[in-house]
Amino acid sequence: MKVRNYADVTDRILEALRKSEHLTVWHQASIAPSSYPLYCLRWTAQQKSSPLIYVSAGIHGDEPAGVECALRLIELLADHDKHNPFPFNEYNWLISPCDNPYGYERDIRENAAGLDLNRMFETPTLCPETAFIAEALQRKQSVRVEKFNSNNTIGEKAAIELALDLHEDCDSNGFYLWERRTSQCFPIGNVIVKNVVGLCSINQDSLIENHRNENGVITLLDKVTTKGWTRGRYLAEQVNTRCLILETPTQLDWETRIAVHMIAIQTAVKYALNHLC
Numbered sequence: 136m137k138v139r140n141y142a143d144v145t146d147r148i149l150e151a152l153r154k155s156e157h158l159t160v161w162h163q164a165s166i167a168p169s170s171y172p173l174y175c176l177r178w179t180a181q182q183k184s185s186p187l188i189y190v191s192a193g194i195h196g197d198e199p200a201g202v203e204c205a206l207r208l209i210e211l212l213a214d215h216d217k218h219n220p221f222p223f224n225e226y227n228w229l230i231s232p233c234d235n236p237y238g239y240e241r242d243i244r245e246n247a248a249g250l251d252l253n254r255m256f257e258t259p260t261l262c263p264e265t266a267f268i269a270e271a272l273q274r275k276q277s278v279r280v281e282k283f284n285s286n287n288t289i290g291e292k293a294a295i296e297l298a299l300d301l302h303e304d305c306d307s308n309g310f311y312l313w314e315r316r317t318s319q320c321f322p323i324g325n326v327i328v329k330n331v332v333g334l335c336s337i338n339q340d341s342l343i344e345n346h347r348n349e350n351g352v353i354t355l356l357d358k359v360t361t362k363g364w365t366r367g368r369y370l371a372e373q374v375n376t377r378c379l380i381l382e383t384p385t386q387l388d389w390e391t392r393i394a395v396h397m398i399a400i401q402t403a404v405k406y407a408l409n410h411l412c
């Protein structure tokens with residue numbers, strides 16, 4: 136049974152696209168069985184060399200606050216002339232706001248084939264939804280990997296500098312996150328939790344899904360494989376990007392969950408890209 140209408144999502148995407156020429160469709164596909172259009176949007180900052188951030192949501196259809204937050208982020212960017220409390224428009228963004236329309240409409244975790252899409256990234260081409268995601272990310276890789284000169288060293292600049300995957304957890308009594316990074320990469324999960332504390336309780340369980348939880352942060356260092364082939368692992372191994380997977384408690388009220396995702400995104404951008412830790 137449908138509990139939400141994906142057309143409401145696409146209407147808001149198209150309206151935002153009409154409003155701003157900085158916002159474009161980066162990648163688009165239509166998937167069976169109901170010909171759902173999938174969108175990955177690109178926001179291009181005035182300063183084209185600004186860092187690129189990837190935000191994704193809704194790969195699990197029963198986690199709608201992430202989808203709403205991603206849509207509001209798109210709308211904030213499209214309305215960037217209005218006063219925004221945080222300069223989101225100064226960064227480049229790839230936003231994939233609703234990756235499982237079938238599940239989203241029916242409030243179920245899986246897609247139409249009954250698959251948990253966030254375990255399908257070993258061979259993403261097996262599902263139209265994960266094929267879409269991988270194509271959008273690889274497209275980015277192929278055209279944007281560039282050389283840069285900093286501190287007299289030449290290196291490969293990662294195309295996507297930060298990825299945020301927005302999830303929810305119906306079993307959790309508080310916010311927590313998974314921080315997937317290399318051991319050389321400084322941690323920022325704890326500062327995100329610190330910024331969320333005023334809005335929402337933090338999950339203090341010592342173990343979540345058999346992983347050690349330290350005050351709302353589960354660290355997945357280097358090539359951890361215990362979670363299977365998630366998008367986070369794909370981003371780490373195939374795209375070389377640090378990834379934060381944010382989890383709001385579904386039992387909390389709607390607006391608070393969206394606000395928690397937004398403040399977590401804002402904090403992550405601030406600290407990951409400006410090296411404030």
Ligand SMILES: [Zn+2]
Pocket residue numbers: 195198302303
């Ligand atoms: Zn999820």
